[in-house]
Amino acid sequence: MARILITSAIPYINGIKHLGNLVGSQLPADLFARFNRAMGHEVMFICATDEHGTPAELAAAKAGKPVADYCAEMHDVQAEIAKGFRLSFDHFGRSSSQRNHKLTQHFAGVLAENGLIREVSEKMIYSIDDGRFLPDRYIEGTCPNCGFDSARGDQCDNCTKQLDPTDLINPRSTISGSTNLEERETKHLYLMQRALKDKLGAWIDSKADWPLLTTSIAKKWLNDGDGLQDRGITRDLHWGIPVMKGDQPWPGMEGKVFYVWFDAPIEYIAGTAEWADANGLGDEAWQRWWRTDKGAADVTYYQFMGKDNVPFHTLSFPATILGSGEPWKLVDYLKSFNYLNYDGGQFSTSRGRGVFMDQALSILPSDYWRWWLLSHAPETSDAEFTWENFQASVNKDLADVLGNFVSRVTKFAKSKLGETVPAAGEFGPMETALIADLGVRIADYTRAMEAMEVRKAAGELRAIWVIGNEYLQAAAPWSVVKTDPDHAQAQIRLALNLIRIYAILSAPFIPDAAQAMMSAMASEDWTWPSDVHAAIRALPASHAFTVPENLFRKITDEERTEWQAQIGRAHV
């Protein structure tokens, strides 16, 4: 039994995520977590909300709520939606937790001790009317490059150029709209990533099995131009983790907080500590996942994220870990995804374009979405969501191929042979061939899942569903039952067992339907069917089963047209 640590990139707190966010991190991470649990491995699967930074403050202000309250509410909303999608986190934490405060301050403290933090004085824009500095999105003005009049302090949304607040023409506060601004000297902490460049480079080079997409991004940041730059890790904000050197005050840093990108990945560790707390366990319970000196040496750590998150996970966060000099677990395999596009354009949270997680659940059960998203996961390139494709794929794969298989087998069995697994007859050549084929395919499927080849795994799983229909069509128990009833019993015994096997194999993709299949077969044996010969005989003769409701209904053209018109246009 292996020990598998899995983290999904943590979704930002300000609002409900769209399907593109979901398929790029949380959903494939969940697939992998469910698969590894099914294989009997010990799994720790952690996610959280990323709560600090200016967008949270702005969203809270817009909602007219204190930022802490806003984050608490939005965390619950996201947690509820995650449940709706059956995301099987062991813990869904919060980057604003006390655990993360302590850990983030701890890391800053040891980094300082190791001489990897320097203090920098710089000029920032100060709003006299608001009584505060205006970092990042707290300031807007005209872009000096393209003339866009709502460019933000950190970036222009129109031409995408990175900006400094001091670059903006006619700057104004986004809090009060005040233009009564001045430049003031302020002090900030920088993480000296340049000093860690060689260490990071050697570490990246040791990851020969990572996708090119991942290592090339890391190497580019590491080597291009002047190479990896030191990074500011503090901000003049109120909402965040107060700057402390371990548990000691940090002179000159009073009233400042750590930058969101410094504390967010630390939440992977803190979230595991939150898990221990929530379950009444001691520190050793979470440390055996994260500290190689405290039991984590045999842990394999997998991270899942969209490609935009790769630099932070290959460089910034590892810089924190390596720089600490402490034996924390570094990521072993990083699975990154491209983007999902929506009907010819991008999904966009700010423009409300696309399908959002709450909308998706309001129109169809999660299995529909899980299946489509995972079987079309943007692994090698960007992928495209269209309603037509969604309707066609889901109707065909889930309703016609899998759902109908379960339906035809159980209904036929019940009407002709009764509601127990028939006992008579022996398997013949056709059954033997099917079992052999099934064994090969299960092995292929298992390999694809182990390798996190999501689309390929979905294809293998679908093929496994299809051979059930092929077998039935060729075996034709509805004819055989008239001439050789004993053999028909053997055929149906096999088909019923196939349903149970399908439940196990399908569970990582479509957990609800899998449970329905397993319940209908009145079994609780979820043993992965690596031993096909045993698995195909798991349901003994005379074992009772029931005919389930149809597993999947079809999406009609009317529904598709309606959703197409109503969703993804203006969701705010």
Added chain:
RNA sequence: GGCUGGGUAGCUCAGUUGGUUAGAGCACGUGACUCAUAAUCACGGGGUCGGGAGUUCAAAUCUCCCCCCCGCCA
């Protein structure tokens, strides 16, 4: 301007180290079956693999040039 990825059947995509008539699913056509969610199964039509040049006995696959698309960076 630099970089990653991509441009393969109507659509969504596979194509390992270059090697027999380029594959899958969907859609389409024909047939079979009638247990089942008008489902299933079989067979078939359909592609000069973005364009051009080159290397090779042999290239979707390698090299060079060019043209598009998504994204990242400057």
